[in-house]
Amino acid sequence: MDPRPDLLGLAPESLREVLGEVVDRPFRADQIFQALHVRGVREFAAMTELHKDLRGRLAERFRIGWPEIASRALSADGTCKYLFRLHDGASIEAVDIPDRERRTLCISSQAGCALACTFCVTGFWGAGRNLTAGEIVAQVLAIRADRELGPAGLRLVFMGMGEPLLNLEALRPALDILGRSISLRRITVSTAGVVPGIEAMAAWERRPNLAVSLHAPDDARRSQVMPINRSYPLAELLSALRGYPLERGRKITFEYILIRGFNDAVADADRLVKLLAGLRAKVNLIPINPDPVLGETMVPPADRQIEAFQQRLIQRGMTVTVRRRRGDDVSAACGQLRAFDRAARSKTAKAKSASQGR
Ligand code: SAH
Numbered sequence: 001m002d003p004r005p006d007l008l009g010l011a012p013e014s015l016r017e018v019l020g021e022v023v024d025r026p027f028r029a030d031q032i033f034q035a036l037h038v039r040g041v042r043e044f045a046a047m048t049e050l051h052k053d054l055r056g057r058l059a060e061r062f063r064i065g066w067p068e069i070a071s072r073a074l075s076a077d078g079t080c081k082y083l084f085r086l087h088d089g090a091s092i093e094a095v096d097i098p099d100r101e102r103r104t105l106c107i108s109s110q111a112g113c114a115l116a117c118t119f120c121v122t123g124f125w126g127a128g129r130n131l132t133a134g135e136i137v138a139q140v141l142a143i144r145a146d147r148e149l150g151p152a153g154l155r156l157v158f159m160g161m162g163e164p165l166l167n168l169e170a171l172r173p174a175l176d177i178l179g180r181s182i183s184l185r186r187i188t189v190s191t192a193g194v195v196p197g198i199e200a201m202a203a204w205e206r207r208p209n210l211a212v213s214l215h216a217p218d219d220a221r222r223s224q225v226m227p228i229n230r231s232y233p234l235a236e237l238l239s240a241l242r243g244y245p246l247e248r249g250r251k252i253t254f255e256y257i258l259i260r261g262f263n264d265a266v267a268d269a270d271r272l273v274k275l276l277a278g279l280r281a282k283v284n285l286i287p288i289n290p291d292p293v294l295g296e297t298m299v300p301p302a303d304r305q306i307e308a309f310q311q312r313l314i315q316r317g318m319t320v321t322v323r324r325r326r327g328d329d330v331s332a333a334c335g336q337l338r339a340f341d342r343a344a345r346s347k348t349a350k351a352k353s354a355s356q357g358r
Pocket residue numbers: 119120121158159160161162163164190191192193211212213255257286287288289290334335336
């Protein structure tokens with residue numbers, strides 16, 4: 001493993017500090033930041049605005065932590081899933097989702113996830129490790145370079161692998177860096193409801209958009225599919241959200257996976273409205289993406305039922321969107337990121353199901 005520290009996770013102030021004596025003049029740090037994050041330079045040798053011996057000294061001491069693209073899977077709908085190999089061999093996935101003039105990159109905050117939500121394939125494979133700020137930022141750099149994308153029209157969602165609010169230490173500097181080329185208004189952090197993390201973010205001076213994975217309108221059902229609800233039940237979660245400062249015109253997004261026969265009754269739509277009363281909220285309905293490891297009961301409702309659920313929310317004055325399924329032919333859809341190739345996965349999944357009796 002490369003022992004040199006990675007420069008990609010350092011915002012300009014930290015970069016100035018870390019580079020300290022290595023550079024001849026303080027403004028070099030800003031030049032280097034520009035080269036790394038605006039030009040997307042991958043090697044010190046390409047920083048031709050610096051003297052040759054400075055480039056040499058930098059390369060001796062530091063690295064530029066771009067991940068290796070281990071594979072790329074392009075969906076028929078234009079969605080592209082990336083499997084990245086990190087420098088210690090860990091792998092993560094990120095997804096590029098073009099949608100007319102918009103473009104959303106869905107990125108990971110952890111390699112794996114400890115929360116074990118029953119509907120999510122990442123959780124099925126268990127905990128991994130926190131990503132560093134550099135590893136978070138590098139996903140965006142690598143996809144932008146691969147697809148030749150500028151920052152214009154780009155949106156970022158932290159809806160890949162992992163729970164971003166369990167990795168605030170890296171999330172914060174990563175947002176500081178990413179927020180310099182993409183407005184924080186176009187960046188959304190999605191949480192399973194880590195209350196201390198929400199409270200910490202509430203105190204930040206600059207915040208991205210917040211999305212909360214709700215998925216059930218009461219504690220009994222939420223705890224059944226999201227074990228984290230036992231630590232932070234709905235009353236606590238909603239009270240933290242009521243205290244969360246929102247800029248003008250902003251709303252908290254509530255993600256609600258629709259699972260047939262579990263949480264898709266029109267009466268559940270009514271409960272949801274009641275639960276969110278008084279919050280500046282919008283609801284994003286996500287028909288569940290099934291997966292072989294999830295079991296037969298985890299299937300989406302019929303279109304008719306999805307429509308009825310949505311209509312009820314609209315009738316009751318809620319802002320609602322239904323998330324279209326993207327990239328499911330390459331397992332790039334929500335909850336399908338596991339950072340395994342398919343063949344290896346089906347073998348291991350069988351072994352794992354057998355040993356767990358699932
Ligand atoms: N840990 C964070 C972010 C990662 S998950 C969170 O929980 O919000 C991003 C979104 O995908 C969450 O709303 C999650 O609940 C949803 N998701 C997970 N598995 C899914 C599945 N099988 N089908 C549809 N959405 C899923």
